[in-house]
Every structure is written in structure tokens, then in C-alpha cells.
Amino acid sequence: MVFFLGIEDLLNLKNVERIKKELKVCFPSIDTILDGLSPREEWDEFCDMTNCTDIFCCLERQTFEGILNCFTESVGTVFGSLRINSKVAAATSNWWTLDSVELLQIHLLLANEKNSTGIDIPIYLPVRSPKTPFRLVYWKLTQHADICLLCGPTPSLAELEKEVKRFWRTAFALLKSAESCYPANIPQDVVLDKNVLSYLVINTEKRRSLSSLSPHMGDDHSHLTPLRKRDILRTFYKTVVGTMICLPGPNDSHDSQEVFMNFEYYSLHALVSEVYLILTLYPSGLHNYYLRSITKSTLKTLTNEKTFKWT
Known part of the structure; x- marks a missing residue:
């Protein structure tokens, strides 16, 4: 409400009916926030959930x-x-x-x-x-x-x-x-492990995030559409952040924290390392130690300062 009307109009409610009318301009943004519970199909950002700016590299x-x-x-x-x-x-x-x-x-x-x-x-x-x-x-x-x-x-x-x-x-x-970098959202010459079906990387210090629901050209995992991958990552984030793992803060020891989840058709891995949190979606059937290795390699690639300046 402050964003659209300013703090003074909200503190000095001399004409309540006028304020009610003017507040209607807030409704679309409020609807978008509420849509975060079940985002519309074309929504492939995570900022409404993470409060971090989505980046395109x-x-x-x-x-x-x-x-x-x-x-x-x-x-x-x-x-x-x-x-x-x-x-x-x-x-x-x-x-x-x-x-x-x-x-x-x-x-x-x-x-x-x-x-x-x-x-x-x-x-x-x-x-x-x-x-x-x-x-x-x-x-x-x-x-x-x-x-x-x-x-x-x-x-x-x-x-x-x-x-x-x-x-x-x-x-x-x-x-x-x-x-042309879309939907990978990274330069075309950057190649990630073929088992990475989608990812979300958050720099908690700078409040920025990098993600992709289709990091490879010609993804052939038909049972996991981009929409399904998005919903899986969003649910995974809401499930583990603040409960199973904590976002890194200024007073943290920077020790790694991680969570694995394995299902019939896919596996998930969350890893906290230094100021970063990475969530990665994989096909099912991979051992956890292999997932850990790929996740660390993916995080290293996506936070390489020579290639990626978003960090």
C-alpha cells in the first residue's frame, strides 16, 4: 500500500472512501503474491517466494x-x-x-x-x-x-x-x-551436467537468484514439464528452508548443510555453501554421493566470477 499511495496518505486517513478507491491499484500485485501459492503457468520466476531478484546471465x-x-x-x-x-x-x-x-x-x-x-x-x-x-x-x-x-x-x-x-x-x-540464452538463462557455451533437470541458486548476501527450468537444449524428460519442475522446486524450497536447513547469514560458520529427497520419478538435493543456497532437481535412481558431486560442480560453475557476474 505504501508502494502505491505513500506513507502519509495511509497515516492521515481523512477520506476513507477515497483511500478505498485508490487502494484498488494494489489489487493486481496482491493477487500476484497470492498466486505464489499456485502460480500461473507462464510464471517461471522465484522472487515472490525467495524475496531475491531473478537474474538473467x-x-x-x-x-x-x-x-x-x-x-x-x-x-x-x-x-x-x-x-x-x-x-x-x-x-x-x-x-x-x-x-x-x-x-x-x-x-x-x-x-x-x-x-x-x-x-x-x-x-x-x-x-x-x-x-x-x-x-x-x-x-x-x-x-x-x-x-x-x-x-x-x-x-x-x-x-x-x-x-x-x-x-x-x-x-x-x-x-x-x-x-537466445533463454530458457537456460546462462550463456550457451556453459554446459551443465546432463542430469541437472532444473536448478535454483540464491546468493543470500546480495539477494539475487539464478534459475532455469530447462538448462539444456532439447530436454526430453517429458514426464517432467517445465511447469512441473517449477512446482517441484517451489515445494522443495518451502519444505526445507527454515526447517531442515537455514539460509546462510553473517554470523554463520559457513559449514555446508544439505538435504536429499528421493522419489519415484525424480530426486532433489539442497546444499548451503558459504553465501549460496542451491536447489537441484535430478532424475531418480542416482546415488546421493553422486548428486552431491554434481551439485557442488554446478554451484561452482554458476558462481564462477569470470563467467557469471551476477554473484
Whole structure:
């Protein structure tokens, strides 16, 4: 409610009926949060459950960050991100200073605007700016890529459109190349063990996550569709986190913690190592010591700083 109306309107309820009407703008985001119990079919993110930003890894990231920094500077803001398939592919350094709750609220709002080519609406940041609104500007670059800005009253939407075209029209080929990393969400030259059917890696220190429901081209496990894999990982996370294993914190000893679950058609392994939690889905019939070896290798690959800058 603070995100849409600001803290002052909520504390000074002089006109309850007006507030009731204005609160209707919150309903889509509330519905999306409640949908987390049974997400809609196209939902392949985990941020609503983990409170971590979903990341998209591509080789073009550094180039995108350079364009994004120049673009945001030209329009007078320090808050900007480029998203591919609703996952953050590049962002300004100040974007990551926003509270994880604020980043989640922005994502939930944009999740209900997928069919829009652009939006320009006032929002309040519950932690950073609960009294003074920012403009949330969202602009679709391609079918699967968009940019998101937080800015002040200027520039106008028309001026922003000119700057979008000026900075991003030469990047369309790069955007198309980056989009080809989906649904693995990692560069195509990064190969994971064929037994990894899906994964979720969380950096608990930076509140970011990397995941894929189809990490290999031409997955042939027909009995486990991407939708089914998503539901399995979400259930696994809710079952083990906070009960069987704890997320790593600043005072932890960083000792590894792990959980195995084996079923008729699949196996699951959760591993905590340093600041990371990784959940991995495997086919059934593999020994736990083999699962442990693959999980550790997968985590090492996906958190390699030379290839993956999301960590």
C-alpha cells in the first residue's frame, strides 16, 4: 500500500472512501503474491517466494551495462535496469542499493504490465522514499527485453522515448543474441551436467537468484514439464528452508548443510555453501554421493566470477 499511495496518505486517513478507491491499484500485485501459492503457468520466476531478484546471465552483460549507464545519465537518473524475459540482465550500481522489498514490488507491478509497450506511473519506495514519489518508467525494447527506470518529474515521456531510441536502437542485435540464452538463462557455451533437470541458486548476501527450468537444449524428460519442475522446486524450497536447513547469514560458520529427497520419478538435493543456497532437481535412481558431486560442480560453475557476474 505504501508502494502505491505513500506513507502519509495511509497515516492521515481523512477520506476513507477515497483511500478505498485508490487502494484498488494494489489489487493486481496482491493477487500476484497470492498466486505464489499456485502460480500461473507462464510464471517461471522465484522472487515472490525467495524475496531475491531473478537474474538473467548473458555474455553481453558488460556491454548492456555500459549502454544503460550512459542512457540513465542522459535522462538524469541513477536507477535503471535492463530485463530479459522478466529477469534482470543488467542494472546500474544504484539499482542494487534499493531494498529487496522495493525491487520485488517493482517486479510484481511490471509482471502485470507484460502486454504494455510502456508505462509511466508514480510509486513510493517503502524504505528509501515513503513520502516522495518516484516515476516508474517501463519501456519495451523487443518482445522479450525491456528497460525500467526510476526518475523524477523530468524528462517527459516524449523526451525519454527519443533517448531510448538514441541509445538502444544499435543494441537490437545484441538483445536478440542475449535472448537466445533463454530458457537456460546462462550463456550457451556453459554446459551443465546432463542430469541437472532444473536448478535454483540464491546468493543470500546480495539477494539475487539464478534459475532455469530447462538448462539444456532439447530436454526430453517429458514426464517432467517445465511447469512441473517449477512446482517441484517451489515445494522443495518451502519444505526445507527454515526447517531442515537455514539460509546462510553473517554470523554463520559457513559449514555446508544439505538435504536429499528421493522419489519415484525424480530426486532433489539442497546444499548451503558459504553465501549460496542451491536447489537441484535430478532424475531418480542416482546415488546421493553422486548428486552431491554434481551439485557442488554446478554451484561452482554458476558462481564462477569470470563467467557469471551476477554473484
